[in-house]
Amino acid sequence: MLRTALRNVLAHKARLAMTVLAVCLGVAFISGSLVFADSTTAAYRASLAKDYAGIAVVIEPTYPPGAPADRRRSPLDDALVARLAAVPGVAVARPVLDGSVTLAAKDGEPLRADDAMGRLAAGYLPGADGTDPRHPLTAGRAPRSAGEVALDRGSATAGGYALGDTVTLAGDGPVLRMRLVGLVGTHDTRVTSGGTLAVFDRSTARRLFDAPGGYTGIDLSAAPGTYPVELAERVGPLLPAGRAEAVTATALANQQSVYVDTRTSSYARLPLVFAVVSLFIGSFLIINTFGMLVTRRSREIALLRAVGATRRQVVRSVLAEAALVGLIASALGFVLGLGVATVLPDVLGTGDDLLPRGPLVIGPAPASASLAVGVGVTVLAAWLPSRRAARIAPVAAMRSAGLPPAAAPSRLRGAIGAALLVLGAGLLLSLGGAKDASDDNLRTALLGCGVLVTGLIVLAPLLAGPVIRLFGRFTARSGIVGGLARDNALRDPRRTAATAVALMISTALVSGLAVIDHSSARALDAQAAAGLSADFVISTRNATTAIDAAAVRRVAAVPGVATASAVADSTLSTGALAREVSGVDPRTVGDVMRLRFTSGSAADVGPGRIAVSTGFARENRIGTGSRIRAGIGPGQGDGDRDRTYTVVGVYEDNPTARDVLADRGDVQRYGFVRGSVQRVLVRADAATGAGSADLARRLRAAVDHSPLLKVQDRAQLVREQAGVAGDLITMVFGLLAVGVVISALGMVNTLAMSVSERTREIGVLRAIGLDRAGVRRMIRLESLAVAGYGTLLGLAAGLFGAWRVSGLANGAVPQYAFAVPWGTLALVVAASLAVGAAAAALPARRAAALGPLRAVAAS
Numbered sequence: 001m002l003r004t005a006l007r008n009v010l011a012h013k014a015r016l017a018m019t020v021l022a023v024c025l026g027v028a029f030i031s032g033s034l035v036f037a038d039s040t041t042a043a044y045r046a047s048l049a050k051d052y053a054g055i056a057v058v059i060e061p062t063y064p065p066g067a068p069a070d071r072r073r074s075p076l077d078d079a080l081v082a083r084l085a086a087v088p089g090v091a092v093a094r095p096v097l098d099g100s101v102t103l104a105a106k107d108g109e110p111l112r113a114d115d116a117m118g119r120l121a122a123g124y125l126p127g128a129d130g131t132d133p134r135h136p137l138t139a140g141r142a143p144r145s146a147g148e149v150a151l152d153r154g155s156a157t158a159g160g161y162a163l164g165d166t167v168t169l170a171g172d173g174p175v176l177r178m179r180l181v182g183l184v185g186t187h188d189t190r191v192t193s194g195g196t197l198a199v200f201d202r203s204t205a206r207r208l209f210d211a212p213g214g215y216t217g218i219d220l221s222a223a224p225g226t227y228p229v230e231l232a233e234r235v236g237p238l239l240p241a242g243r244a245e246a247v248t249a250t251a252l253a254n255q256q257s258v259y260v261d262t263r264t265s266s267y268a269r270l271p272l273v274f275a276v277v278s279l280f281i282g283s284f285l286i287i288n289t290f291g292m293l294v295t296r297r298s299r300e301i302a303l304l305r306a307v308g309a310t311r312r313q314v315v316r317s318v319l320a321e322a323a324l325v326g327l328i329a330s331a332l333g334f335v336l337g338l339g340v341a342t343v344l345p346d347v348l349g350t351g352d353d354l355l356p357r358g359p360l361v362i363g364p365a366p367a368s369a370s371l372a373v374g375v376g377v378t379v380l381a382a383w384l385p386s387r388r389a390a391r392i393a394p395v396a397a398m399r400s401a402g403l404p405p406a407a408a409p410s411r412l413r414g415a416i417g418a419a420l421l422v423l424g425a426g427l428l429l430s431l432g433g434a435k436d437a438s439d440d441n442l443r444t445a446l447l448g449c450g451v452l453v454t455g456l457i458v459l460a461p462l463l464a465g466p467v468i469r470l471f472g473r474f475t476a477r478s479g480i481v482g483g484l485a486r487d488n489a490l491r492d493p494r495r496t497a498a499t500a501v502a503l504m505i506s507t508a509l510v511s512g513l514a515v516i517d518h519s520s521a522r523a524l525d526a527q528a529a530a531g532l533s534a535d536f537v538i539s540t541r542n543a544t545t546a547i548d549a550a551a552v553r554r555v556a557a558v559p560g561v562a563t564a565s566a567v568a569d570s571t572l573s574t575g576a577l578a579r580e581v582s583g584v585d586p587r588t589v590g591d592v593m594r595l596r597f598t599s600g601s602a603a604d605v606g607p608g609r610i611a612v613s614t615g616f617a618r619e620n621r622i623g624t625g626s627r628i629r630a631g632i633g634p635g636q637g638d639g640d641r642d643r644t645y646t647v648v649g650v651y652e653d654n655p656t657a658r659d660v661l662a663d664r665g666d667v668q669r670y671g672f673v674r675g676s677v678q679r680v681l682v683r684a685d686a687a688t689g690a691g692s693a694d695l696a697r698r699l700r701a702a703v704d705h706s707p708l709l710k711v712q713d714r715a716q717l718v719r720e721q722a723g724v725a726g727d728l729i730t731m732v733f734g735l736l737a738v739g740v741v742i743s744a745l746g747m748v749n750t751l752a753m754s755v756s757e758r759t760r761e762i763g764v765l766r767a768i769g770l771d772r773a774g775v776r777r778m779i780r781l782e783s784l785a786v787a788g789y790g791t792l793l794g795l796a797a798g799l800f801g802a803w804r805v806s807g808l809a810n811g812a813v814p815q816y817a818f819a820v821p822w823g824t825l826a827l828v829v830a831a832s833l834a835v836g837a838a839a840a841a842l843p844a845r846r847a848a849a850l851g852p853l854r855a856v857a858a859s
Contacts, residue, residue, distance in 0.1 A: 020329045027333025027374045032340030034366040039341060042361045052249035056222035057232045059084070061214075061244050074214035075243040081218055083238050089226035090235070094134075096217040097123030099209035101198050102541070103151075104168040104707035106160035108700075112196050113541065113707050120191060121171070121198045123205030124150065135199050139163065140182030143201045150182035152197040169198060170708035171208045172545045172673070220246075301390065311390040315383070322382035323375055330374025334367060417459030424452030428804035445805045452801065453508060456793055460497035460504070465490060467792060471785045478781060481774050484765075485781035489789075499747055500790030503832060507794025508801070511828055515802035518821035525714075531654040534565075534592035534681035535692075536699055538711050545708060546676030554702040555680050560695045562685035563591040569678040570671040572660050574630045579616060579659035581632060583667025583677075592681035593656050599624040600649025602661065611649035611661040622647055632662065633670035656681075747839035751783055755847045766852035779844035780837060787836025791829055 052058075061074045076095070085093035101121040103111040113119065124132050124142045131137070135150070140163045143150050149167050151159075161167060165180050184199055191197045206212055222231050228248040235246050301314055309317075341360060427448030431441060456463075468489045475482035489496050538555060540547060547566075556564040568583035586605045589595070595602055598614065605611050612622065622628055624647055631642040651657065668675050684695055700711050755762070762775060770778075799820070806818045 020325060020332065023326055023329030023374055023378055024333040024336060026377070027330050027370045028336035028340055030373050031334045031337030031366045031370045033337075034369055035337060035341035035360055035362055038363055038365070039359070039361045052253050054221055055219045055249040056226070056228040057220040057235065057246050057248055058252055059218035059220065059235070059239065059244055059246055061216070062242065074211040074216060075240045076211075076215040076218055077213055080238070080240075080244075081215070084218060084220060084235055087231075087235050087238065089223050089231050090220050091223040092219075092221040094127075094219045094221070095125055095215040096134075096219055097125060097202065097205040097209060097211065098216050099171065099205065101169045101171045101208065102707040103155060103159060103196050103198060104170075104705065105158070106165065108168070108705045110707040110710075111155065111159050112194060119196055120188065121200065121205070121208065123202050123209075124199050125202060135184040135186060135197075138183045138185050140180075143178075143181055143199060143204070145201060146204045146207075147178050148181045148201065149178040150184050150199040151180060152186050152191055153183045154191065155196040155198070156180065156183055158196075167198075168705065168707065170706045172708070174548050174550070175704040175706045175708075301386070305390070314390045315386050318382050318386035319379055322379045326375035326378030327371075329378070330370045333374060334370040337366065337370070338362070413458060414462050417455050417457075417462065420451055420455030420458060422455075424448050424450070424455055425800070427451060428801060431804055445801075448804070449512075449797075449801045453505065453797055456504065456797055457497075457501055460501055460793065461493040463793070464493040464496045464500075464789060467789050468496065468785055471788050475781045475785060478777060481770075481778045482781055485778045485785060488778070488782045489785045496786055496789070500786050500793070503747070503787060503790035503835065504794040504797070507791050507828060507832055508797040511795050511798030511825055512802040513798075514821055514824045514828065515799060515818070516805070518824065519802075519806065519816060519819045522819050523816040531594055531656040532592070532681075532714065532717070533594045533683065534563075535684045536682040536696065536711060536713055537717060538680040538682065538699060538703060538709055540678045540709060544672045546673040546678060547680060547703070547709060548706075549676075551703045551706070551709075552677060552680055555682065555699060558695070558698045558702050560684055560687070560692065560698065561682055563588055563681075563683040565589060565592045565681045566664065566677040567679040567681060568664050568667040568671055568676065569658075570633045570667050572630050572632050572662070574620060574628060577619070581610075581660040581662050581667060582656075582658050582679075583662050583664035583671070584657075585664055589661070592683050593654065595654060595657060595661075596652040598650050598652065600647075602649065602651075604648035605661055605663055607663050607666055608643070608645055609648045609663070610645045611651055612647055613653045613657070613659050614650060615653050616659045617647075617650045624648065624650055631670070632667055634672060747783060747786065747836065748842060751779060751840055751843035752846065755779065755843045759850060762847050762850055763852050766850065772848035775848045775850075776844040779847050780840040783836045783840035783843075784833060787832055787839070791832040794832075795825065795829070 059076060059080075061076055078095070081093050081095050084090060099121045100119050102113045102119050105111045122135065124135060126132050126142070132142070137150070138153060140150065149169070151161065151167065156162070159167075161180050163180055163183070166177050167180050169176050169178065182199075184197070186192065186197055188195075188197070200208065206214070209216055220231060220235065222228060228250060232246040232248050239246060301318075304314055304317070305311075338360065425448075427444055431445060431448070468486060472482070472486035475485050478485075538547065552564070552566050555561065558564075565585055565588040570581055570583070571578045572581040573579075584593075584602075584605065586603050589602050589605075597611070600611060602611060610628075612620075617623055620628060626647045627644050628647060629642060629644050645662075649661075651661075664677070668677070682699065684692060696711060696713065703709050703711065765775065766772075803818050806816060
């Protein structure tokens, strides 16, 4: 029986190729998704992590708690480096000058500027041999003066720079322009995974990083036999008391690991999500194909029974054949999946470098999943129909060969499917009172969606009849050919349902995410419109950097600007709580912010007087007229930082005004960067109008095209507020597009086998007068009916799920409301039907090519 199984595999090469293709595609989708998600997560972790290889102890300067950026001076100097190098157990004491600058590409656009952890800068600190081992030169020379800079090769390539070009950059202040004199290599994963690196001479780095005469750190390597903890204890007494500390690299790496785990938690969940989606789509493709294959071999199995094979031997023979096919297809699918994982970052990446880059991470999970799905699902797919075929008496099986299988609906299937459908709908309906996206609510939503889709899958063969008959009213317009297409789709409801399920799952996920994405965009737009009356916002990328004062004056003088109101951003602490505070000019804030006061007025804001949001008021149990003890900015030990403020107004929560409105002078006095502003809200005059492209260009020119600053109109602000959620939706859309492609190929495979199965029937139709065009039209209409069936079920599931989970977004965005993107859904329907039409092309051509006599004579 084993030899029979092997010979059977080799005897039907075309059938073998089609089966291997089905399994291979399913495995490729699963392994590719897992490898892609693991690789992206690893690259994202690398983009946040500093490499401490070869370092035992790090000397870091310490500052008073919350000291502002402009009051930090490093106590680490050359004399301290020399003393540390002489400590027994220290192999090398290497000074470090590290900071951050933002680069602009050659065309003036910011270069990877939104990657806060990847905008690296350093000083070139040569050793005794005249080279810096941290930044080995690969081209040109090291920077020697204030007007020179070196870049890593990746940044130079991304920015379009060559040696000798002028590089535009900004640290924390005015724009700088330097000549590119060298290219350096680096092993820092924050750079190699998509960040940028600029290297300056020692004096320039000290000036830019605010470390005159000193360094930002000192790395110590331990001599053989010296433990890091022991070395830290030895060097501790040599450090300036209260101004520097020695920390082991292991401790810093552990702290970093906790931070990276927190930042990458959403990416860490992606492999599981993609694996579940892949398993669903790939498994149905495999089960459907192999189920048809075994059903077609009923006569062959009956012949084996007739010559003495037992039922168990027949089943084992089929399972051995399935295992062999699954093993071959798993290996091919895994390799193909690596290609998919390699291409996906380029397909899904955006101009903002959404996806960090790195090598492929091939762990045990993708390989195990490939084998489990390729072999396990294939064997399971063969086991169920082989048991049914083995139970049939040999004579009955040989008589029934070539006839369609019975398709009687099962009451048990209907009961189970209805129960699952009710349970899934009930779980989703229970989210009606949800006000936030807590872990419990998310688990309930995911479980409800999963159970709902499972119920539809179970019910799909029973629903196929009514829905296909409904579509038959449209196909009937094509005459007898349309009726034949309808009857072919109804011939085996299980096969029709299994073919449509893969498309149903993809359509459900795409339509559901499209609704959530559309609703979120409308909510964010409404939120921005509700809080902002300015037409443009010029801002820094964080509160610890500042807009140059001269740039603020230039913005106010730009033609077409009616109002330019500067805002100083910082934090306001009330005990253990820290909230965001906006320092504004009460005379102009009403022109650029839409503030809805429940009591008081913005005009009353001034020194010592603040207005608070309703959320802040509720949290602190205060109102207009209340007095509150609070401190603005970081705690730097100034005696007057904590003071009593009088609340002069309460306004509705506003993302532009944030939690507290205070006098700009108060915030500038105690902010992260003294005397600075972090935003300029610009309102255009009536003649210029909102969203003017010319005004946007003039504003960028007014801030000297600084890569440190963002000049955004309202639409750009909405896209930015979508944040990581929008990025993840983009990634999921891309992966689901791959799922739609897999569904299309599955339909091609199923239709091709269906045509092969109906060879004699097609021959009879040709013999009684149906021409080739009619055969092709019949296959296409059948495919469109199946695709329409899967699309209809998918739309119903996706819309219902998106409707019920809308409450989870209300906590984060109060303006969120369920909104249907009719245009997008129309495109989804059109794309699904196009998938059905395209899937029928090859099978229809093959069916039309069959000669009548040859087809009728086929056994």
